[in-house]
Amino acid sequence: DTAVSQTPKYLVTQMGNDKSIKCEQNLGHDTMYWYKQDSKKFLKIMFSYNNKELIINETVPNRFSPKSPDKAHLNLHINSLELGDSAVYFCASSQVGTGGYEQYFGPGTRLTVT
Amino acid sequence: GDSVTQMEGPVTLSEEAFLTINCTYTATGYPSLFWYVQYPGEGLQLLLKATKADDKGSNKGFEATYRKETTSFHLEKGSVQVSDSAVYFCALSPRGSTLGRLYFGRGTQLTVWP
16 A cells, blocks of 8 residues: 555665666656655755656756656666765655645665765 | 755654754745654655644644744644654745645754653
């Protein structure tokens, strides 16, 4: 009954590699997000898709590319990984409408680049 | 622009102590306000919310009142437990936003000792 799921939960890789993180939500929401959380717990929004259309694209290196095959899935592909990419990445979803916008978060993917 | 400022941690309390975590916001109009909680190793969970001035959100013994005159949404609990140890995030969603975007504070780490 997991509402927002992410895979993998842990990802350890070397600099220069390419990796992907997958996210799925079964809440029927129309909007999904990717966040990066650093070691000080600061949350930074990276991307958002509404019905498969990119609507938020923050200042993120071009090495990061989101893809939304349908409104229940949002994947994050990272090329040429760098040490500074080490962080926890969270996927979230919401139903954009009136009076709320609460977001539901996945459990996170801890990425370690060595 | 829209932003949230919350008190810096860490906050350390003994069990059964009173908790206050301050949160103030800057926004145009009347945003929706939220408190999220992140337990160790997990994603963020919605703790409570308020969508208009003077609303009080409450959940699990926590409360916060939307104060338009002081642009504040302080989190309180009368008697904390060890299980409340977590990071707490204040957030706002601008009224009328079509992006569903949340603006988060930097988080406050709470540790409760037995």
